[in-house]
Amino acid sequence: MGFHEIRFPLRVALGTSGGPERRTDIVSLSNGRETRNQRWARARRRYDAGSGIRSIEDLYAVLTFFEARAGRLHGFRFRDPVDFxxxxxxxxxxxxxxxxxxxxxxxxxxxxxxxxxxxxxxxxxxxxxxxxxxxxxxxxxxxxxxxxxxxxxxxxxxxxxxxxxxxxxxxxxxxxxxDVPVRFDTDRIDVDLAQFQAGRIPTIPLIEIRP
Known part of the structure; x- marks a missing residue:
């Protein structure tokens, strides 16, 4: 595996959904109280690049980028549309x-x-x-x-x-x-042009690479 110092297509990133994720264990006690334990010291960010695709050209740009990264194999830069x-x-x-x-x-x-x-x-x-x-x-x-x-x-x-x-x-x-260091969180992208033209976009998950 490796990391490519190249940024995910910016015009698609601007419409991407997602953000920070944390992991917390919550145990409910018999008296109605609860205990909470933080499993992750830091948040890990997840995004869905599919929500940023607005055209066939955008879809092709992401497919090309996906192939160049060999799916999940290589990481890359991603600009969070809100926090950059x-x-x-x-x-x-x-x-x-x-x-x-x-x-x-x-x-x-x-x-x-x-x-x-x-x-x-x-x-x-x-x-x-x-x-x-x-x-x-x-x-x-x-x-x-x-x-x-x-x-x-x-x-x-x-x-x-x-x-x-x-x-x-x-x-x-x-x-x-x-930028956020991420990788694709899938080795497969399903494209159905008939569904895409009807408004259904593919799911393209990205996940942050922790240092």
């Missing part, structure tokens, strides 16, 4: 959007991540497929020149240049766009 920035929809990413960590005067590498939270709690998501050229970085609110920091679009690892490690106690933040 370090900031809320409709805004432009800024260098202060997400906190990545605190400097110690020697550490050069930091992982991109996104925090989802409110007054009741928060969870963090590791970002491993940032969009190349979209990452903006700041240290204690001051933008870092591109010559002093780089980000690997294949891993989401941020690295400061030698001698440019953030000072002890300095807060590192970043803004970015990103």
């Amino acid at each position: 920035r370090s900031c809320p929809p409709g805004r432009t990413p800024q260098a202060g959007d997400q906190t990545l960590g605190t400097g110690d005067g020697a550490r050069l590498r930091f992982s991109l991540r996104k925090t989802y939270g409110d007054a009741g709690g928060a969870t963090q998501r590791e970002i491993t497929k940032p969009v190349a050229g979209s990452v903006l970085v700041a240290v204690d609110g001051r933008p870092v020149p591109a010559a002093e920091v780089s980000c690997d679009p294949a891993t989401g690892m941020l690295e400061f240049a030698a001698g440019k490690a953030p000072a002890a106690g300095a807060i590192i933040t970043a803004g970015f766009e990103f």
Whole structure:
């Protein structure tokens, strides 16, 4: 198996349905109460690309993409139609959007991540497929020149240049766009043109690949 650094057809992705899935065990007790246990520390995203197909051309583009990935064998990039920035929809990413960590005067590498939270709690998501050229970085609110920091679009690892490690106690933040690493969750796509022209679209499941 492998991963192809290529994005799923964008015009189809914009109409795709799906989102995060979590796994929670719930046990109902005899007194009417219940206990809940979180089995997954992080959500895993699932999508149905079939809901984004609007024409025969879209269908052919997905079939071609499916064949190039050999079905479930190879992963690829997918742009979530709602959640693909370090900031809320409709805004432009800024260098202060997400906190990545605190400097110690020697550490050069930091992982991109996104925090989802409110007054009741928060969870963090590791970002491993940032969009190349979209990452903006700041240290204690001051933008870092591109010559002093780089980000690997294949891993989401941020690295400061030698001698440019953030000072002890300095807060590192970043803004970015990103894709979701996914694969097809099927080795078969059923196409019936008569049904398709009547409004019935095929189901094409995608599932997130966890790092």
